[in-house]
Amino acid sequence: MDTKILHPSSHPIPFSGSRYGVTEKKKAELDALTIKVMDAQYEVNQYQAIVISLTNKVTNFQGYLALADATRTETLNNKNLAKQLIQSADGLRSDSKIAFGEMEAANTKTVTLSAEIKLVIDVLIYTAEMLNKLATSVTRKKALNPLISDELVSLIATAGADANSAVALSLVALKSSFVAESSNIESVGAIGLAYTQAESLYKTMTDGAKSLRQLFADAYTRAKDNYKRMEDALAIATAQLNEATANLNSAQVKLKSLQSGLAAANAAALA
Amino acid sequence: MNSYNENLQNTVSATLQNQNLNLKGLKSQYKASMYSLYYAEDATITAEEKLNAADTDLGDKAKVKEQAVRNMSISANQLNSSTQANQYNGQSVTNMATCASNVQIASTAITRLAADVGSIFSIVNAADYGSDIYTLTDQVKGLVNTTAYNAELTSQTAMEASAATSEVSASTVLNDAKATNALMTNVLQIASADYNTASQTVAADNSTLATVNTNEKLAEGAFEDADIDFFAGMAAYESVNLGLNLGLTALPLTSESFLVFFDRIKAPFPPPLPPAITPINPPVVVQGEEWYPVSHYYIFVVKESKQLTFSISEAENLRINGKDRYVKIGYEVNEPTSEIVLQHSGMIGKVIEYKNVQSSGREPHALQDTDGQPIVPGNNYVVFVMAVYLDPYKRLINNFNDFLSAPSLSFCMTTLLDPAKNVFQIPTEFLKDDSKADKKVKEELKKLKDAKVPVDTIAADAIAEDAKHVLFFEAKPPADAKAKMGCECMYLPVTIKVPEPFMTRSAFDLFIRQQIKSDKIKLQNILKLIEASISDLKERKKAKQTGADEAAADVHTEPKETSDYITLLEAKLKELRVNDTNTQTKFFFNKDLAEIVPSGSSTSATQILIKADGKDESLEWWYALIGPATTDNFGNLLSSAISYAPAVLTLSTSDDEAVVNAYTSNISDYETVDTFSY
Numbered sequence: 001m002d003t004k005i006l007h008p009s010s011h012p013i014p015f016s017g018s019r020y021g022v023t024e025k026k027k028a029e030l031d032a033l034t035i036k037v038m039d040a041q042y043e044v045n046q047y048q049a050i051v052i053s054l055t056n057k058v059t060n061f062q063g064y065l066a067l068a069d070a071t072r073t074e075t076l077n078n079k080n081l082a083k084q085l086i087q088s089a090d091g092l093r094s095d096s097k098i099a100f101g102e103m104e105a106a107n108t109k110t111v112t113l114s115a116e117i118k119l120v121i122d123v124l125i126y127t128a129e130m131l132n133k134l135a136t137s138v139t140r141k142k143a144l145n146p147l148i149s150d151e152l153v154s155l156i157a158t159a160g161a162d163a164n165s166a167v168a169l170s171l172v173a174l175k176s177s178f179v180a181e182s183s184n185i186e187s188v189g190a191i192g193l194a195y196t197q198a199e200s201l202y203k204t205m206t207d208g209a210k211s212l213r214q215l216f217a218d219a220y221t222r223a224k225d226n227y228k229r230m231e232d233a234l235a236i237a238t239a240q241l242n243e244a245t246a247n248l249n250s251a252q253v254k255l256k257s258l259q260s261g262l263a264a265a266n267a268a269a270l271a
Numbered sequence: 272m273n274s275y276n277e278n279l280q281n282t283v284s285a286t287l288q289n290q291n292l293n294l295k296g297l298k299s300q301y302k303a304s305m306y307s308l309y310y311a312e313d314a315t316i317t318a319e320e321k322l323n324a325a326d327t328d329l330g331d332k333a334k335v336k337e338q339a340v341r342n343m344s345i346s347a348n349q350l351n352s353s354t355q356a357n358q359y360n361g362q363s364v365t366n367m368a369t370c371a372s373n374v375q376i377a378s379t380a381i382t383r384l385a386a387d388v389g390s391i392f393s394i395v396n397a398a399d400y401g402s403d404i405y406t407l408t409d410q411v412k413g414l415v416n417t418t419a420y421n422a423e424l425t426s427q428t429a430m431e432a433s434a435a436t437s438e439v440s441a442s443t444v445l446n447d448a449k450a451t452n453a454l455m456t457n458v459l460q461i462a463s464a465d466y467n468t469a470s471q472t473v474a475a476d477n478s479t480l481a482t483v484n485t486n487e488k489l490a491e492g493a494f495e496d497a498d499i500d501f502f503a504g505m506a507a508y509e510s511v512n513l514g515l516n517l518g519l520t521a522l523p524l525t526s527e528s529f530l531v532f533f534d535r536i537k538a539p540f541p542p543p544l545p546p547a548i549t550p551i552n553p554p555v556v557v558q559g560e561e562w563y564p565v566s567h568y569y570i571f572v573v574k575e576s577k578q579l580t581f582s583i584s585e586a587e588n589l590r591i592n593g594k595d596r597y598v599k600i601g602y603e604v605n606e607p608t609s610e611i612v613l614q615h616s617g618m619i620g621k622v623i624e625y626k627n628v629q630s631s632g633r634e635p636h637a638l639q640d641t642d643g644q645p646i647v648p649g650n651n652y653v654v655f656v657m658a659v660y661l662d663p664y665k666r667l668i669n670n671f672n673d674f675l676s677a678p679s680l681s682f683c684m685t686t687l688l689d690p691a692k693n694v695f696q697i698p699t700e701f702l703k704d705d706s707k708a709d710k711k712v713k714e715e716l717k718k719l720k721d722a723k724v725p726v727d728t729i730a731a732d733a734i735a736e737d738a739k740h741v742l743f744f745e746a747k748p749p750a751d752a753k754a755k756m757g758c759e760c761m762y763l764p765v766t767i768k769v770p771e772p773f774m775t776r777s778a779f780d781l782f783i784r785q786q787i788k789s790d791k792i793k794l795q796n797i798l799k800l801i802e803a804s805i806s807d808l809k810e811r812k813k814a815k816q817t818g819a820d821e822a823a824a825d826v827h828t829e830p831k832e833t834s835d836y837i838t839l840l841e842a843k844l845k846e847l848r849v850n851d852t853n854t855q856t857k858f859f860f861n862k863d864l865a866e867i868v869p870s871g872s873s874t875s876a877t878q879i880l881i882k883a884d885g886k887d888e889s890l891e892w893w894y895a896l897i898g899p900a901t902t903d904n905f906g907n908l909l910s911s912a913i914s915y916a917p918a919v920l921t922l923s924t925s926d927d928e929a930v931v932n933a934y935t936s937n938i939s940d941y942e943t944v945d946t947f948s949y
Contacts, residue, residue, distance in 0.1 A: 038928070039926060039927055039928060042926070042927075042928040043926045046926075049869070049870070050869075050870045050871075052869075053869030053870050053871035053872070054870065054871045056869075056871060056906070057871035057872070057900075057902070057906065060906065061900070064908070078458075078461060081454070081457065081458055081461065082458060084454060085451065085454040085455060085457075085458055088447070088450050088451040088454050089346075089451050091447050091450075091451075092349070092444065092447035092448055092450075092451045095440065095443050095444050095447050096353070096444045096447070096448075098440060099356075099439055099440045099441050099443065099444045102435070102438055102439040102440060103360070103436075103439045103441075105435055106363070106367075106432060106435035106436040106438070106439055109428065109431055109432035109435050109436075110367065110432045110436070112428055112432070113370070113374070113425065113428045113429050113432045116421070116424065116425040116428050117374060117377075117425055117429075119421060119425075120377075120378075120381070120418065120421045120422045120425050123414065123417060123418040123421060124381060124418050124422070126414065127384075127411065127414040127415045127418045130407070130410060130411045130414055131384075131388065131411050131415075133407065134391075134404070134407045134408055134411050137403065137404055137407055138404060141402075141404060148398075148399075149394060149398060151394060152391065152394045152395065152398070155387060155390050155391050155394065156391055158387055159384060159387035159388055159391060162380065162383050162384040162387050163384050165380050166377065166380035166381045166383070166384045169373070169376050169377035169380045170377040170380070170381070170422075172373050172376075172377065173370065173373035173374040173376070173377040173429075175373075176366070176369050176370040176373045176374075177370045177373075177374065177429070179366050179369075179370065180363065180366040180367040180369070180370040180432070180436075183359065183362045183363040183366045183367075184363045184366075184367065184436060186359045186362075186363075187356065187359040187360045187362075187363045187436075187439070187441070189359075190352060190355045190356035190358075190359045190360075191356040191359075191360065191439070191441060191444070193352045193355075193356070194349060194352035194353040194355075194356045194444060194448070197345060197348055197349035197352055198349055198353075198444075198447075198448070200345055201342065201345045201346055201349055201451070204338075204341060204342055204345055205342055210334065210338060211338065212335070212338045212339065212342055212458070215331075215334055215335045215338060216335070219331065219335070229899045230899075232737050232898070232899035232900065233898075233899040233900035233908065234900075235900075236736070236898065236899065236900035237871070237900045240871075240900075244870075
């Protein structure tokens with residue numbers, strides 16, 4: 001009211017409160033605004049630094065994750081290959097076991113065969129001896145008794161020739177049976193060796209902490225765990241970055257609005 | 272001042288200003304080279320860690336390769352055996368077939384013989400029945416029949432044997448062996464390729480390490496140079512300051528107090544013998560031939576930016592008109608509480624609490640800077656000292672001007688934040704269930720429980736975040752809530768398992784020792800002064816307590832609360848003492864460097880809140896999770912092969928730069944803290 005009385009018509013706007021130095025006040029307001037802008041700039045700078053640092057971190061982690069992924073794929077492939085290899089070795093092991101059994105059975109048969117042939121030869125030779133004796137008797141009888149039929153004599157001669165032939169052939173058979181037997185024994189040895197080695201191969205691949213199977217499985221487990229960790233790390237770092245970026249954005253908005261305010265105030269004050 | 276003295280003073284100011292600029296340049300060089308060294312170390316340590324990882328990887332690959340080679344040789348042998356077995360088996364089949372056919376032929380021949388004998392028997396049976404021929408023939412017939420039968424049986428066996436031999440699946444085995452061998456070759460190739468790649472990586476990492484090591488050595492050299500330059504510059508400045516500027520020094524004590532000390536002005540000649548001059552009253556310290564011709568000293572606090580324009584005329588003006596803008600020290604009045612007049616080495620020192628200055632002969636008041644503005648912590652100031660000569664002295668030399676010193680080095684009062692204490696980490700598993708924890712962990716858990724830390728909530732948080740460890744520590748925020756104290760946790764890799772010791776370790780020790788040494792030299796004068804002040808104050812306090820000369824002593828001459836100052840000064844002394852214990856970090860690290868660690872490479876700790884009577888109450892305990900994304904201070908992921916020393920940087924995280932400047936960060940003790948591995 002006092003002010004109104006003091007300035008009845010010169011000023012259209014009614015004043016409240018007491019008079020003050022307008023220029024000083026303007027200056028003070030501008031200064032305060034400038035300080036606010038500086039503070040906002042400081043805040044923006046702080047967040048900017050954080051965002052830059054976190055962006056680097058996220059980029060790093062993305063690199064790590066890609067690497068971890070590649071390693072994981074590689075170790076999985078290796079593990080699968082090892083699995084295939086071990087299956088194959090297992091097949092080899094069981095097949096060679098079967099082959100070895102078959103070979104042993106065949107060998108047993110061969111041994112039996114040789115023995116049997118020997119027996120046949122023995123009885124054959126004895127029979128041939130007896131046949132010779134018969135031939136001698138018949139020849140002697142023929143000399144005493146010409147009535148003995150020529151047919152008989154002729155037949156006995158044929159039988160003698162056949163006996164010779166049978167013995168000869170049997171000896172050939174005996175010989176070849178021993179050849180077969182010896183080669184079978186060799187085969188048993190060879191297949192047996194192959195079998196033993198197949199067993200040893202399978203065992204080396206699968207048994208113990210240092211076996212290929214375990215090493216490949218371990219490598220895969222490690223790669224998988226590492227991938228999981230990188231994934232987590234990236235997720236956390238990305239969340240941090242997003243938060244920092246949001247903070248930066250709001251700080252930037254604040255700075256921009258304060259800057260606009262300051263520019264407008266400056267322009268108005270200096271116009 | 273006459274023109275002689277003015278000229279002298281100008282020269283002094285110019286010299287000091289030059290020195291000051293030089294010193295600033297050297298200091299920035301020093302800092303820059305310190306940062307370069309830190310980054311070079313970062314490169315080295317990162318390279319070391321990479322090499323370690325590559326070495327481990329190579330070790331794993333070597334194991335795989337070794338096994339693959341071993342399996343490969345077995346497989347190759349097996350393939351050979353299978354091939355041979357197949358060959359032998361083929362031979363057996365042929366031989367056995369031949370044999371069977373021969374047996375069959377023999378058997379046929381024997382049958383024919385049996386037929387012959389049958390015919391013979393028929394004839395003999397018909398013609399010679401009963402004769403000896405008949406008997407013999409009958410015998411032969413029986414024999415031959417048996418033989419023929421046996422021969423037939425044998426031929427059957429031969430057939431079976433031949434069949435069985437043919438049945439042997441040696442070819443399948445060979446095929447299996449070939450397939451296995453092919454796969455094995457494949458695996459070996461992969462294992463070898465992996466091994467080669469890994470060994471190339473190791474070689475590459477080794478050469479990187481060599482390169483970064485060289486760079487680090489260069490950075491070290493540069494740092495050493497900058498270090499020496501900086502301290503040389505410091506020494507030069509101090510020497511000039513001491514010789515030409517009364518050794519004027521301002522030292523911040525707390526956020527609200529600082530210490531100013533300087534040499535008293537001494538007349539170049541002893542006083543002329545009486546009665547040439549009027550006796551000085553009250554008598555100043557006149558011992559032997561020395562004469563201190565100053566009645567009062569005035570201390571002005573000037574903004575650093577204004578130091579070049581502050582002049583004697585301004586000082587004179589302020590002395591008369593600016594009543595709250597100076598601190599007066601004189602002898603003719605009783606000493607105020609915080610004033611320390613030192614009898615040692617002719618120096619004067621005064622603790623100035625700017626909010627409550629007790630100036631000679633005045634009521635306590637708040638001190639303003641020379642612009643009439645309040646003094647603000649976090650801003651840089653310098654001090655000037657003006658000396659008003661005794662009138663007799665002025666008259667003696669016929670010069671009635673007074674003396675204004677050149678500015679001191681700038682100082683800044685800040686609040687030193689409390690360092691984090693009780694720093695320890697607990698594996699997450701033990702937070703849930705401490706039955707398997709060792710004694711130390713149990714004690715730490717008890718400590719937490721005693722402090723009402725909600726361990727279970729934090730454990731749940733840690734599990735949710737997949738964190739392996741949780742770091743706990745105690746840090747007391749400053750009284751002013753505006754400061755917003757934050758805690759950044761860093762994990763310094765202290766043991767890097769490398770085959771050879773860290774090359775630069777001794778060099779770092781040397782640097783640290785050098786720094787301690789030069790710091791000590793630099794601080795020696797100040798320490799001496801403070802210690803002298805303390806003993807002086809203690810003496811006076813004792814005198815007061817015993818009341819020995821109570822009657823004689825003027826009550827006003829005794830400081831009222833000397834013990835406050837003793838505490839203040841002792842605290843400062845403690846702060847100035849450099850930690851000389853053995854270091855566990857293997858690289859150069861300090862608070863300055865902790866401050867430049869980017870936020871991505873440190874973890875912000877959370878202050879622990881509890882509900883008390885339905886209200887949130889914050890404890891002085893903090894925690895930080897150590898999880899999959901946690902890195903060391905260089906930004907490398909934490910590894911199980913390395914031990915880490917946690918370091919906690921306490922800092923102000925206010926949005927207001929002025930508030931941040933008013934606080935000095937602090938770092939926890941990372942040299943003796945327990946280490947951990949991820």
